[in-house]
Amino acid sequence: METPKRRRSATRARLLEGALEVFAERGFHGASVEDICERAGFTRGAFYSNFGSKDELVLALFEATTDRLLEQIAALLPELATQPGTLLDAVLGLLDDAAPDQRQWHLISTEFTLHALRSPEAADALVRQRTVFRQRLTELVEEITRTSGLQLSVPAEQFVRLVMALHEGARSQSLLEPDAVPAGSLEHTFLPMVLAAVSRP
Amino acid sequence: METPKRRRSATRARLLEGALEVFAERGFHGASVEDICERAGFTRGAFYSNFGSKDELVLALFEATTDRLLEQIAALLPELATQPGTLLDAVLGLLDDAAPDQRQWHLISTEFTLHALRSPEAADALVRQRTVFRQRLTELVEEITRTSGLQLSVPAEQFVRLVMALHEGARSQSLLEPDAVPAGSLEHTFLPMVLAAVSRP
DNA sequence: CGAGTAGGATACAGTTCTGTATTGGATACA
DNA sequence: TGTATCCAATACAGAACTGTATCCTACTCG
Known part of the structure; x- marks a missing residue:
């Protein structure tokens, strides 16, 4: 067989x-x-x-990519939720490690996003994927805040949106100017401040 | 004639x-x-x-776009630097108003960025443009902090990089999910917190 | 071992795009 | 008014790409 x-x-x-x-x-x-x-x-x-057709392959590729991404998330979530480090380490770790190759992933996901901005159907699919992804992250944040006694003054989802937006914009800068903007530098500089501002012990 | x-x-x-x-x-x-x-x-x-060739036109288009952008900046800077509002209003105002059509501008600049990530020459050009743009913003920030007695604990340029990254990522989310993420909402929610964290009276 | 079949290679027709060479028409100028 | 010039339109050749129709090969299974 x-x-x-x-x-x-x-x-x-x-x-x-x-x-x-x-x-x-x-x-x-x-x-x-x-x-x-x-x-x-x-x-x-x-x-x-x-x-x-090529379009059909693109659709299939998007779904395959989505599946792999969700698998990666599922594999990474348990350890991140429980083990050491801070909330931000967990969230950023997930964003960083969910894809094996940051550069390729950024190119592809930007390509998808661009495609989605031009095609309502593609937009639907992408928004669904991002929603699931964001929900996973939101749950992770909520779980960590719960177990660590931390409390956020903004909805966890809003906070996750911030981290995702910053991560995307920062990655773009990092790939264009690797020397001026080492990967993760912007996030690690500023996110702790935001977290401090929105959290109460 | x-x-x-x-x-x-x-x-x-x-x-x-x-x-x-x-x-x-x-x-x-x-x-x-x-x-x-x-x-x-x-x-x-x-x-x-x-x-x-088309490539040559693309290059010309990029330069023309760059020129127009810098003109827009030059036109907007004076009022923003002096008049009312806060530092963030000025910076975000510039980012928002520098382009007449946010959606088209986002599509085009994303397209350029993607192109730059694949072609070293295009990357050079784009990095140069972004550097100039960032410098203008940095000067604006420095001027406002100076005149308002505010002081940042991080280099102004680093702060500008943050705002640009967040702005880009947030715009992407806004265009994909206009209802869930109204334009500017992420920036206006979180940037004041960062500013508060990095500034000393 | 032989017939049937599935999956991929090959060959081909049609379309689309690019780039060049030539032509036509409008304007400037004598 | 006539002529020279410039610029865009047109006509054409060739390349690249798509999609289909047919062929070939290697398994499967009786």
Whole structure:
């Protein structure tokens, strides 16, 4: 039982993986179907046998990426919720470690965001993903504040939105000017202040 | 004296204007030269008479955009530096009002950023632009703190980087979820806290 | 071992885009 | 008024890409 359907889903996976790389390198419209196939080691025959079009692949890629992201979160949450460190270490740790490759992830997720800003359906999907992601983080924050006796003067979700926004903007700066803005520097400089301002012992 | 060179530069300007719109709508690679010309009311003949390629036009567009941005800043700075309101009102006002159309500006600047992350030359240009922009903001902050007797415990530039990062991330959220995140809400919720934390009377 | 089938490769037709070469028309100027 | 010039339109050739239709190969299973 090694080749009836497993082979098919394996090539699907390789195509998705290739698409991820090529999209990160050349962008969404800049990558041709041929590019993706070449990267994955196939020809277009394999592609059109698995996907109806590039758009369809993009959708599948987004869902696959979302799934992986949620898995990563699920894997990281337990230790972060309980073990050492502060609330901010936990939240930032999750944001940082959820994706294996920060640069690629930033390129891809920016590409998705741009796509979503132009297509209502894509926007729906992206907003749903971000909502789930944010909820996980919010629960994490709430749990940590509960167990540590800390209390926030703003809704946890609002606080999470802040951290996400700052993280995204800061990552952009870090990737453009790695020397001037080491990864995480902005967050680690300012977020503790915000936390201090919004928390009561 | 109305048509020797003025006509030429007028079509250049219209092409750039068309490119701005089309790039915002379909993205950089998604827009064909023909699309741009059609939007501007020309055919490709006009295009290739004014630009060598789409890449060249992109560069020109970036510079034109940069110029306009700096003009906007120069126009807004004086009143913001002196007149009423707080430091944050001034900085956020500048970030908000520097571009006439927030959505289009966000799409275009994200597109540029993405492009820059893939091309070292574009990265250079973008970093230069952002550096100038940041310096203007930094000077504004320094001037306001000086005249208002306020003092920051972090370098003004670092503070500006924070505001820019937060602004960018927050704008992304606002555009994706206008109802959940009204424009400016994140900034106006949290930045005063940071400011309070980093300033001494 | 042989027929059937699934999945990917190859070949091909059609479309779209780019870039150049040529043409046409309007304006400046003698 | 006629001519030279400039600029954009048009016409054309070639390249790149998409999507389909057919072929080939390697398993599966009787």
